Amino acid sequence: MALKDATLRLKSGEVHALLGENGAGKSTLMNVLGGALTPDSGDIRIGGEPVMFKTPHDAIRRGVAVIHQEMALATDLTVAENIFLGRLPARINWRNMRRKAKALIERLGFEISPGATVSDLSVAHQQVVEIAKALSLNARVVVFDEPTAVLSTQDAERLLSVIRQLREDGVGVVYISHRLDEVFRIADRVTVLKDGVSIDTLNAAETSVNGVIELMVGRKLSAIFGEDVPREIGEVALKVNNLGAEGRVTPLSFELRRGEILGFGGLVGAGRTDLVRMIFGADRAQTGHIEVFGKEHRMRTPRAGVRAGLGLVPESRKDQGVLLDFPIRTNVTMPRLGPVTAPFGFIRFGAEAQTVDGLAKALRLKANSTKDPVSSLSGGNQQKVVLAKWIHAEGEILIFDEPTRGVDVGAKTEIYTLIRQMAAEGKAIIVISSEHHELFGLCDRVLVMREGTLTGALMPDEYSEANLLKLAMS
Amino acid sequence: MSTNSPALKLPSMGSMINTYGTVLILIVLLIVAQAMSDVFLTQRNMFNILRQVTATGLMSIGMLLVILTRGIDLSVGSVAALGSVASATFVADMSPVMGVAATIGLGGLCGLASGILVGFLRLPPFVTTLAIMTIARGAALIMSQGQPIRMGADGASITAFGSGFWLGVPLPVILLIAAFVVAAIVLTFTRFGRLVKAIGSNEDAVRLSGINVQFYIISVYVISGMLAAAAGIVSTTRTGIGSANIGVGAELDAIAAVVIGGASLMGGRGNAINTFIGVFILGIIANLMNLAGVPGFYQQVFKGGIIIAAMLLQYGSTLVKR
Numbered sequence: 001m002a003l004k005d006a007t008l009r010l011k012s013g014e015v016h017a018l019l020g021e022n023g024a025g026k027s028t029l030m031n032v033l034g035g036a037l038t039p040d041s042g043d044i045r046i047g048g049e050p051v052m053f054k055t056p057h058d059a060i061r062r063g064v065a066v067i068h069q070e071m072a073l074a075t076d077l078t079v080a081e082n083i084f085l086g087r088l089p090a091r092i093n094w095r096n097m098r099r100k101a102k103a104l105i106e107r108l109g110f111e112i113s114p115g116a117t118v119s120d121l122s123v124a125h126q127q128v129v130e131i132a133k134a135l136s137l138n139a140r141v142v143v144f145d146e147p148t149a150v151l152s153t154q155d156a157e158r159l160l161s162v163i164r165q166l167r168e169d170g171v172g173v174v175y176i177s178h179r180l181d182e183v184f185r186i187a188d189r190v191t192v193l194k195d196g197v198s199i200d201t202l203n204a205a206e207t208s209v210n211g212v213i214e215l216m217v218g219r220k221l222s223a224i225f226g227e228d229v230p231r232e233i234g235e236v237a238l239k240v241n242n243l244g245a246e247g248r249v250t251p252l253s254f255e256l257r258r259g260e261i262l263g264f265g266g267l268v269g270a271g272r273t274d275l276v277r278m279i280f281g282a283d284r285a286q287t288g289h290i291e292v293f294g295k296e297h298r299m300r301t302p303r304a305g306v307r308a309g310l311g312l313v314p315e316s317r318k319d320q321g322v323l324l325d326f327p328i329r330t331n332v333t334m335p336r337l338g339p340v341t342a343p344f345g346f347i348r349f350g351a352e353a354q355t356v357d358g359l360a361k362a363l364r365l366k367a368n369s370t371k372d373p374v375s376s377l378s379g380g381n382q383q384k385v386v387l388a389k390w391i392h393a394e395g396e397i398l399i400f401d402e403p404t405r406g407v408d409v410g411a412k413t414e415i416y417t418l419i420r421q422m423a424a425e426g427k428a429i430i431v432i433s434s435e436h437h438e439l440f441g442l443c444d445r446v447l448v449m450r451e452g453t454l455t456g457a458l459m460p461d462e463y464s465e466a467n468l469l470k471l472a473m474s
Numbered sequence: 475m476s477t478n479s480p481a482l483k484l485p486s487m488g489s490m491i492n493t494y495g496t497v498l499i500l501i502v503l504l505i506v507a508q509a510m511s512d513v514f515l516t517q518r519n520m521f522n523i524l525r526q527v528t529a530t531g532l533m534s535i536g537m538l539l540v541i542l543t544r545g546i547d548l549s550v551g552s553v554a555a556l557g558s559v560a561s562a563t564f565v566a567d568m569s570p571v572m573g574v575a576a577t578i579g580l581g582g583l584c585g586l587a588s589g590i591l592v593g594f595l596r597l598p599p600f601v602t603t604l605a606i607m608t609i610a611r612g613a614a615l616i617m618s619q620g621q622p623i624r625m626g627a628d629g630a631s632i633t634a635f636g637s638g639f640w641l642g643v644p645l646p647v648i649l650l651i652a653a654f655v656v657a658a659i660v661l662t663f664t665r666f667g668r669l670v671k672a673i674g675s676n677e678d679a680v681r682l683s684g685i686n687v688q689f690y691i692i693s694v695y696v697i698s699g700m701l702a703a704a705a706g707i708v709s710t711t712r713t714g715i716g717s718a719n720i721g722v723g724a725e726l727d728a729i730a731a732v733v734i735g736g737a738s739l740m741g742g743r744g745n746a747i748n749t750f751i752g753v754f755i756l757g758i759i760a761n762l763m764n765l766a767g768v769p770g771f772y773q774q775v776f777k778g779g780i781i782i783a784a785m786l787l788q789y790g791s792t793l794v795k796r
Contacts, residue, residue, distance in 0.1 A: 282682055306684025320678045325742065330668060334683040337665050345664040389683065 002028040003039070004196040010141060010172040015163060017175045017183045017204070020193035021216050021435065023406045026176050029193065030143055033174070034066035035059030046140070057086075065134030066143040071126050073118050079105070080114035083133045104132040108162045124155035131162060142166060143174040148182060149267060153473050160186050178434065180209045181465050192216055195408070209465070213437050218409045225441040226417050229424040233444075234258030235293070237428035238397050240279060242288035248274040251287050252454040254447060256397065256428045261419065263443030264432045266472045271452035272432045273315055276399045280312040281305035292397065306335050311390030313383070315401040315432075321386040324375040328367060329356045331374055331385050335393035359388040363418065380411020387418060398422060399430045404438065416442055436465050448472050496736050496748045496755075499784050503758050511765045519761065521644050525712075527757035528646040529554060529705035529721070531750070533728040535657045536585075536698025538749045541732050542661075543694050544674040544741025545592060545599035550702040551724035552610035553584045555717065557706025559614045561632070562623040562716020570631040577707055578700045584610050585699020589692030603695075607725070614718035623716035636711030646708050653701070658746035670694060674741025731756055734784045755784065 003025040010016050020026050031037040033044070035053030043050050046062055053059045059066070073082050080101035081088070101114035110128045118126060127147060134142050144163070148156040163186060166173055177183050183190065184204055191201040192215040199215050210221060217224055237258050244251030249271045256262050264272045278285040281299030289298050292308045299305050305312070314320035322331050329352050333340050340352040356370045363384045367377055374385055383403065390398055400419065404412045419442065423429050433439050439446050440463040447457050448471035456471040507514040524531075533550040540547045557577050564573035584606055591602045625633070638645040661667035669690050672680045681687045705724075710716050735752030737744025759780050763773045 280682075301684075301686070302682050303684045303686055312682060314682060319676070320682050323672055323676045323679055323742075325675055326672060330672065334672070334680065334685065341665050345666050347663060347665055347668065393684070 002196055003032065006042075006193060006196065006198040007201075008174070008191055008198065009201070010174060012140065012172045013167055013170045014188040015167055015173045015175050015186050017177065017187035017190040018193065019176075019180070019183065019190055019212055019216060024193040024216070025196035026193055027145070028196070030066060030145055030174070030176065033059065033064055033141070033143055035064070036066075060137055060139075063138060063140035064143070065137055065139035065141070067127065067130045067134065067145065067147060069145045069147075069149060071130055073126055073129060075117075075119040077118060078114065079112055079116050079118060079121070079129050082118055082129055083114075083136050085133075100136070101132065104135050105129075107135070108132060108165065109158065122155075124151050124159070127151070127159065128162070131166075139171065141172045141174065143176070145176045146178065147175075148177065148179065156182070156473075179465070179469065180212060181469070183212075184209060194218055217412070221437065221441070224409070224413055224416070226413055226420075229420045231259045231420070231424045232426075233260050234426060236291075237293060238279070239291040240288070241290065243275070243278055243285045243290060244287045245274065245278060245283070245285055248452050249278065249285075250453040253288075254454070256430060258396075258426045258428050259423050260445070261423050261429045261431060261443045263439040263446035264430065264449065265436065265439050265446050265458075265468050266449040268434060270449040270472065272449050273401055274452070275449070276312065276401060276430060276432065279305070280310050280399060282312065306393060306395070309394070309396040311335070311393055311395030311398045313386045313390065313398065313400045313403055315405070317379070317382055317386060317406070322374045322382055325373055328360070328365070328370040328372060328374055328377075328385055329353060332356045332359060332370075332388045332392050335389050335395075355392065356388070359391060363388055363391075364414065378408070378411070380407040380415065383407055383411070383415060384418075387415070391422075395427070397428045397430075399432075401432045402434065403431060404433075404435070436468055439463075439468075495787050496734060496751045499734065499787060500751050500755055500758075503755060503762075507758060507762050510762065514762070514765060521647055523754070523757040523761045524647040524650060525644050526760065527753050528650045528708050530724060530727045530731060530756065531650045531753040532653055532701045532705040532708065533698075533724060534731040534749055534753050535653055535746065536694070536701040537725070537728040538657070538732045538735075538737060538744055538746065539670055539694040540599070540698050541729075541737055541739060542670050542674045542741060542744055543691055544677070544739075545691070545694070546603060546729070546739075547585075547588065547695060547698045547702075548600065548603040548725045549584060549588060549606040549610055550698060550705070550728055551721035552607045552614065553581050553699055553702035554706035554709065554721035554724060555719065556584065556610045556614040556617070557581050557703030558710045558720050559618040559623060559706075559716045559718050560703070561707040561710045562625050562629065563617060565625055565632055566628040574632070574707055578703050581699040581701070581703020581706070582696045583699070584702075585696040586692065588699070589695030592695065593688040593691035611718070618716060618718045620718065625710070625714055625716065629710075629714055632707070632711045633714045634711075636708065636713070646712070649708070654746055654750045657749075661746050666690070666693075671742050671744075674743075676742075727756060730781050734781065756781075 006025060006029050008018065008029065018026055018029065028037065032039050035056040035058045038054060044053065045051065051062050074085060080098045083101045083104065084097055098114040105112050105128060108128055108131060112121065112125050112128060118129060147159055151159060163173055175187060187204045189201055189203055190212060192199045192212060194216060214221055235258055236255050238256040241253050242251040243249065266272055274283065277283040279290055279299065281302045281304045284300060289296055297304065297308050318324060333352055333356065340348050340355065342348050353370065360367060360370050365384050366381050374382055403415055407415065419429060431439065431442055445457060445459060448455050448468060450472050458467055513519055533554065536550060537547055560580050561573055561577040564576050588603050588606045591597045592599045635645050640648055669680065669685055673687055673690055677687055706721065709720050731752035732744065732749050733739065734755055735744065735748035737749065759777055763776060768776060
């Protein structure tokens with residue numbers, strides 16, 4: 001269940017931030033507000049009057065507009081056509097329509113030709129068109145889902161001023177964003193969601209970024225990451241030289257040492273996943289090569305990566321990390337079947353059980369039996385199965401792409417501890433994360449990427465969301 | 475995570491049907507058949523059924539492997555025809571052992587072609603094997619010049635296999651059962667079987683575990699080609715004639731057997747024993763209609779209907795829930 005018990009009270013003329021980690025239920029709540037999902041229980045009231053949204057159209061009629069991250073514009077139509085889409089009269093007065101569209105856009109402080117085709121516009125301008133559409137519908141409630149995620153700093157600033165304008169006009173704005181600094185600049189109040197439950201609603205002035213993070217993850221920041229294990233930074237394990245692929249990653253170089261935890265920050269789509277997939281061999285690089293413990297490799301397949309001692313805990317666990325219907329055992333031994341295979345390819349089931357049971361115990365995997373399918377486990381325990389795979393494979397360089405996505409807080413702490421332990425044992429570790437506090441809490445160094453390019457590095461004394469975003473956005 | 479103890483969980487009716495559906499269909503059919511005809515359950519008739527399904531059975535093993543990887547091999551019927559013609563030709567030219575080996579090799583080459591196109595070049599299996607199906611049928615017609623090839627005295631050694639017995643059991647039936655036993659062992663106990671199923675379940679995850687997925691995909695098509703050629707040889711040993719016209723529509727029987735056996739066309743799920751039962755069920759249906767004197771054209775209609783009924787029983791429980 002994505003949303004269990006969420007309450008959100010929105011006043012007119014306020015910007016109300018809705019915060020939570022990935023999977024906390026923000027999108028579900030937004031879809032309920034926008035009429036894309038019908039709730040099983042509870043109700044929505046506007047001005048005290050209960051309303052029922054069965055379709056997005058119902059929501060729009062009641063003055064609730066949702067500006068989605070993936071915009072819902074007809075990209076081949078013009079700006080004016082998009083704004084009035086769905087309400088076009090049988091006989092269109094084009095001049096009148098364009099004039100109205102122009103006025104709406106100007107009210108937002110932008111200049112966009114109403115006759116322009118939407119696909120020719122920048123993402124920021126497309127967003128403005130969406131907002132103009134919402135205004136034309138006389139929306140009393142506008143929900144923004146990560147509106148600045150794809151905008152440049154400059155455009156983001158302009159968008160924020162548009163939102164302030166909406167607030168002054170008496171519109172209630174629900175603002176969903178990962179960028180907490182930004183949230184605190186614009187929001188009057190914040191509601192924190194966790195595991196589908198609204199934990200608390202606070203006045204923005206009375207809380208802080210760290211205070212909100214602690215609510216989001218459900219415990220003190222210091223407790224989430226636990227004690228760091230003393231680690232010794234050793235020899236260079238991985239050397240990436242000019243690795244690149246056109247349109248995805250601009251050739252870049254870096255080094256990673258034994259015992260080190262290296263973070264990668266940046267916006268979604270900044271090329272971090274592309275980069276690690278090339279290092280691992282899942283995708284092919286067009287330029288450059290990597291060195292693993294001084295030996296040059298061209299990773300053409302994941303098999304080459306695994307043989308060189310790399311392991312990848314992929315971003316999408318269910319699609320790429322595990323075989324859900326297969327037993328835990330089968331999953332864990334897959335990257336290195338040698339030790340559990342007898343002559344003629346027969347599986348040594350006894351040895352396999354022993355090996356995997358041992359790993360399950362060491363990782364404190366919560367499962368009745370390692371014979372059970374992975375689908376019977378919680379997200380955090382599924383992630384432990386992926387970890388166990390690479391421990392069994394004796395990987396020396398482990399890459400974690402969003403290691404705690406869809407994992408509850410208790411398991412998060414355990415995964416952080418495991419990552420640190422592995423580093424302490426001399427493994428070299430890369431962590432990609434979109435949760436900034438995760439990078440800052442875990443990593444010795446954070447490299448930042450923007451649009452496929454490495455834009456800089458942060459050392460622990462420079463760790464702050466502002467510094468990271470400065471590098472992550474143009 | 476669910477908190478109820480698994481010990482208390484009773485299997486639902488739906489999951490029972492999913493697990494034992496194939497066996498259930500078999501039992502129902504056996505009861506019906508016994509009621510309809512008193513010669514049905516004789517040893518002679520049973521061997522008769524099994525002998526008739528030997529070719530389909532061999533093809534269905536290859537088909538099962540391919541389907542487990544989430545593929546499909548439509549070329550098996552045509553490759554069997556090529557195998558039939560090739561074996562009749564080769565046996566006249568070389569020793570029987572060499573002839574059989576060369577024929578199976580030829581089937582393997584057909585499979586290799588499908589495998590490379592599907593595994594390396596990522597073409598969709600359906601269309602790829604459809605093309606190989608046409609090519610193999612054409613090759614069989616070219617090789618035989620459209621005429622049935624009578625082996626005559628040269629083929630005596632292999633026709634002896636087709637009509638031979640060992641301990642009272644027809645040799646082709648022994649071959650069929652042996653092939654299924656090997657398939658069951660490979661699928662249950664070996665790395666190869668495990669990875670074939672794993673690829674069908676989630677190819678990406680297997681690839682990212684460092685497994686050479688292409689090798690396994692190519693392998694299953696090669697095995698399927700070799701078994702289809704073997705099916706063609708078996709047919710030749712029974713009739714003594716190599717023919718380019720056998721095996722028309724046999725790929726559908728093989729697919730039907732695999733599906734009646736509960737395998738998922740979405741890959742990853744299926745086993746050899748149930749596929750064997752699926753083959754047997756198809757054989758019983760044909761046999762029953764012969765015993766009941768149903769005319770040939772009607773048999774096809776009935777067979778299709780019974781396959782649908784079997785599928786409904788297999789999949790119905792999951793469909794109704796939606």
